[in-house]
Amino acid sequence: MRSVEDWSRLGGVLILVLAAAAALVLLVPRLLGVAAGPEAEIITALKxxxxxxxxxxxPGVQEPLRSREHHFARITVNVEPGGERAVAWATLDFDGQLGRTQVSSLGVERVPFVRRGREWVPENLAAPRLAAVVRVLESRRRALEAGDRQALAGLRxxxxEANMGGGEAELERVMELQRRRYRAETWFLRLERDDAVATEAWRLEGQxxxxxxxxxxxxRFSLIRNGEEFLFSSGLM
Structure with missing residues (x-):
């Protein structure tokens, strides 16, 4: 029959074993990540x-763009010289919302990564191109609702300006409304490497x-990449 002292020793050993197991759970994935290289770590981070x-x-939008469901696929990683920065290219299938607007998107995403300590993390956002397209669409919606012509001009x-077609007449009609409300009910997006196409279902109310x-x-709108942003390459209306 074991004594109290024997049981105490066994308890101490058990605590040491559990502590070692917990340490391995935290350490092994890091060691495996180091062994596999930054490409595997970055792909894992996106997935x-x-x-x-x-x-x-x-930026400038009160509510975040939130996903209900999304999938990254066809991920390739380019690590820059020095091994502290990298860029991941992927396709992103996204379904979510911005406030009351439903957002569905499919296309190319470019995600810069940086090394922080032992981990690779997105430099800014995990889907910066999707965020840039949604931001310019929301900026247009808010500018229309507020009647802000200067803000609208900055999105082109x-x-x-030299090739607006009939868009200006439609814009003037919207601006004539009093107590104007302009809502985007859905945005369906297709993102390529340097441009994007957006289809908007809208509702306009006023007096x-x-x-x-x-x-x-x-x-339907066409947009073109301008640095890290997107601008309208077709009419605003």
């Missing part, structure tokens, strides 16, 4: 977001001197 979810903060790609206005419709 982990599928379980954790994405919440993308957009250089040279667009003319002669009657109230409550209209719904759909528009």
């Amino acid at each position: 982990n977001t599928e379980r954790e979810g994405l919440s993308l903060t957009l 790609a250089p040279g667009l 003319l001197p002669s009657r109230p206005v409550d209209e719904k419709g759909q528009r």
